Amino acid sequence: MSGGGCIKCGHTETDRKEVAMTGTGLSKMFDIQHNQFIVIYCKKCGYSEFYNKKASMGSNILDLFFGG
Template identity: 65%
Template sequence: MSEKGCIKCGHTEAKTKEIATSGTGLSKLFDVQHNHFTVVYCTNCGYSELYNKQSSKAGNIVDLFFG
């Protein structure tokens, strides 16, 4: 069984951060940040993936990131 890790460098440690972004149209004009994401990133090379925060939990997302 092969060990899984970052798809870019193979490193096996990741961390998460939360970010919020504005959308388009009026939300962009008024800087309303209603889009929330969990960012999972490799601690070695910085490769990152965004996941819609409403759809998953951080622990499960890290598992997804590493396959």
């Protein structure tokens, strides 16, 4: 569905979470979680997309998720 909802199931309700992940090398060894992402996911099927928190804005993310 182009711009009509989740690309997997077409559902139009989403939610978001912020997550942090370790990188490689020393940051992984010392569990330094400096990579931050916003996850937008479909409330029906759980399909998820990750966006770099530093490079994205909230409304733009939803446009990208829905293909708008």
